[in-house]
Amino acid sequence: MFKVLLVDPNCRSAETIKKLFNWNDLGFILEDHAETSSRAVDLFNMENYSLVIINITELKDKGIQLCEILRKGSLIPILLIGGPKDFLIIRKALNLQVNDYLPAPVQSDELRTCLLLIKQNLKRYSLIKNPEQLSNAVYIQSEDIIGQVKKYVAESLDESLSKRITLKEISVMLNYNCSYLGQKFKYQEKMTFNDYLLKQRMERAKHLLENTNMKIYEVANEVGYVELDWFYKKFKSYTGVNANKYRELATSK
Structure with missing residues (x-):
């Protein structure tokens, strides 16, 4: 006991x-x-x-x-x-x-x-x-929970990159307070949950631009962006160049 x-x-x-x-x-x-x-x-x-x-x-x-x-x-x-x-x-x-x-x-x-x-x-x-x-064991519970969050994101994106994923949905599934789970995630990963999710989508987009002949709008749809202009804005903010330029630079290497 x-x-x-x-x-x-x-x-x-x-x-x-x-x-x-x-x-x-x-x-x-x-x-x-x-x-x-x-x-x-x-x-x-x-x-x-x-x-x-x-x-x-x-x-x-x-x-x-x-x-x-x-x-x-x-x-x-x-x-x-x-x-x-x-x-x-x-x-x-x-x-x-x-x-x-x-x-x-x-x-x-x-x-x-x-x-x-x-x-x-x-x-x-x-x-x-x-x-x-x-001393390291004090963090076991937090690491377990954040690990479950990241695993859920990875599995969801593997299943469908266009799937809408929210921290609220995950917090309900894990029986955690949403705001506190967000604080835990940011504290451990040094980024917000939304920034982490954006990173996963953008890295997938980079991979598709480098390794496929998919059109830009197809890549955008594949990683969960219905509005092409919004994808362009997010991609340029993440990489520093627009999607067309990124593909051009990647294929010229």
């Missing part, structure tokens, strides 16, 4: 979270609840927890300060719960290796899915003895 510390100034919402489902059935023990950051630190120093859940809806910056304190001496998984207006705070939390974020009011299915992912990684951590490997 993995022991959980819940930090929530609102006793009513804390009780709601505790009663969402049978925590023991998922392999967790949720008994301890701290209403303040200082109380959370005291409990954390006294007990051996495997997961800390922090409701930042009311804690705000104090919740981030708590994350900083925990991260100074521990790689314990941290799960944040908060409202849609808390994303400036959540961006700071990403730098502190917070494992996940769920919008309030938290839904039982979303929390259950998140806990199962965290439990998988906790089991991995328990097998790691080398401190350097353990």
Whole structure:
């Protein structure tokens, strides 16, 4: 069983979270609840927890300060719960290796899915003895999720380059908050999801221009652009030259 510390100034919402489902059935023990950051630190120093859940809806910056304190001496998984207006705070939390974020009011299915992912990684951590490997393991969950996003994009483009792909659709499939998944993606890949998707389409377009005799409008349609002018604009912005010039330069090599 993995022991959980819940930090929530609102006793009513804390009780709601505790009663969402049978925590023991998922392999967790949720008994301890701290209403303040200082109380959370005291409990954390006294007990051996495997997961800390922090409701930042009311804690705000104090919740981030708590994350900083925990991260100074521990790689314990941290799960944040908060409202849609808390994303400036959540961006700071990403730098502190917070494992996940769920919008309030938290839904039982979303929390259950998140806990199962965290439990998988906790089991991995328990097998790691080398401190350097353990430090790298903090990123396992984020890498797994972003890897799934990239895999979905690749499979969708292989199936049909013209298929419309949105992060919202993927976030629903993975049971993740769309905005937070976007932040995670940008943090790890150093580009937005839309920029990543554009890169995949443009690289395919370059390949087709270099290796086929397809007309420009056919290439545009093949990589998902119905309007030729929009394809020309995006392609030139990406490569620095228009599609005709790119083909001319590629075939002259």
